[in-house]
Amino acid sequence: MLDKNPQEILDNDLTYVKKEFSIKNPNMILCSEPFLKAEILNELIDSISYPVIFLDFDLLHSGYVVSELIKKNERVEIYRPSKIDLKKIISEIANKISSEKFLVIIDSLNGFYNIFDEKESGRFINASLMLLSSISRENGSSVIITAITRKNDGGEWILSPGGRHIIDSKKSGMFYLKRIDKSMIIRSLNQIGNTEKIFRIELFNV
Numbered sequence: 001m002l003d004k005n006p007q008e009i010l011d012n013d014l015t016y017v018k019k020e021f022s023i024k025n026p027n028m029i030l031c032s033e034p035f036l037k038a039e040i041l042n043e044l045i046d047s048i049s050y051p052v053i054f055l056d057f058d059l060l061h062s063g064y065v066v067s068e069l070i071k072k073n074e075r076v077e078i079y080r081p082s083k084i085d086l087k088k089i090i091s092e093i094a095n096k097i098s099s100e101k102f103l104v105i106i107d108s109l110n111g112f113y114n115i116f117d118e119k120e121s122g123r124f125i126n127a128s129l130m131l132l133s134s135i136s137r138e139n140g141s142s143v144i145i146t147a148i149t150r151k152n153d154g155g156e157w158i159l160s161p162g163g164r165h166i167i168d169s170k171k172s173g174m175f176y177l178k179r180i181d182k183s184m185i186i187r188s189l190n191q192i193g194n195t196e197k198i199f200r201i202e203l204f205n206v
Contacts, residue, residue, distance in 0.1 A: 008185075011199040014047045020188055020197065024173035026133045026143035028109075028166065029186075030157055031177040034060060037146050040177055040184055041105060042070055043201065044144070052076040052103045053093055057111025083115045090128050094135055102141045104132055109147040109167075110159050126167065133171070155193070179203075 009016050021027045031037040038060050045052050054076055056062045062078050064070040081089050097104060106112065112125055133143045150160040157166045166174075174189040182204075188197040 006195055006198050008198040008200055010202070011186075012202050014044060014201065016197075017186055017199050017201075018044075018047065020175075020199075021142060021144070021173060024171055025137050026129060026145050026171075027173035027175065028145045028147060029175050029177050030147050030149045030166070032148060032150060032160070033179065034058065034148060036177060036179050036184065037108070037148070038064065039203075040186070040201075041107060041144075041146065043184075045073060045076060045103070045105075048103060050075070050101050050103065052105060053096065054078045054105045054107065055089070055093075055112075056080050056107055057115065058108050059111075061107060081115065086115060090131070094131055097132065097141045098135050098138070100141075101139055102136070104136060104141065104143045106143065106145045109145055110162065113159065113162065113164060122164075129167065157193070 011017055029037065029040065031040075041061065042064075052073070052075055054061060056078055059080060061070070062080055065072050065078070079089050079093075093104065096102065106129070109125075113121060115121075116124070129143070129145065135141075136143050147166060148160055149157045149166065152158050152163070158164060159166070170191065174193075176187045176189055178185050178187075182202060184201040184203060186199040186201070187195045188199075190196050
């Protein structure tokens with residue numbers, strides 16, 4: 001049976017978090033704080049040695065890089081998609097990850113939806129995420145999707161603002177990120193939203 005009080009694991013170098021990410025693909029990081037979301041992505045990028053593709057829908061990460069609040073990393077290729085070039089970018093990334101191992105970061109699901117105003121947007125977004133995740137599984141690449149979220153009255157995770165439901169798939173990992181004191185806490189969630197594992201990353205520069 002699942003422990004009702006999961007043990008908290010100290011994971012400053014993200015060793016255990018990355019192992020958890022390797023179990024399912026894609027993995028989704030839910031968070032209510034945009035700047036905390038940016039912080040964990042930067043920590044994750046710094047903890048790996050292979051190349052990163054960063055789809056920056058929120059423009060937060062690329063803004064940090066331009067302002068030099070985040071040091072430019074030569075392993076990171078940043079895309080800032082628009083409605084005009086998004087399909088071309090998705091196709092280009094699909095080709096890249098079919099032949100080489102990458103970490104693909106989609107930041108964020110909220111921004112992805114905000115590009116569109118058509119009813120068909122959900123269908124295209126789901127198809128794009130499924131395509132990239134499927135190809136990435138073939139050669140050890142991984143897809144990380146972030147989302148700014150809140151819980152609705154029924155206890156379900158929804159995008160904030162907007163109220164769209166979070167993509168639900170048995171192949172997807174789900175994690176909730178929160179700041180507590182001087183640490184980032186990442187909770188691994190099961191299909192019904194209960195916490196399975198807890199990881200703590202200490203923030204030494206706070």
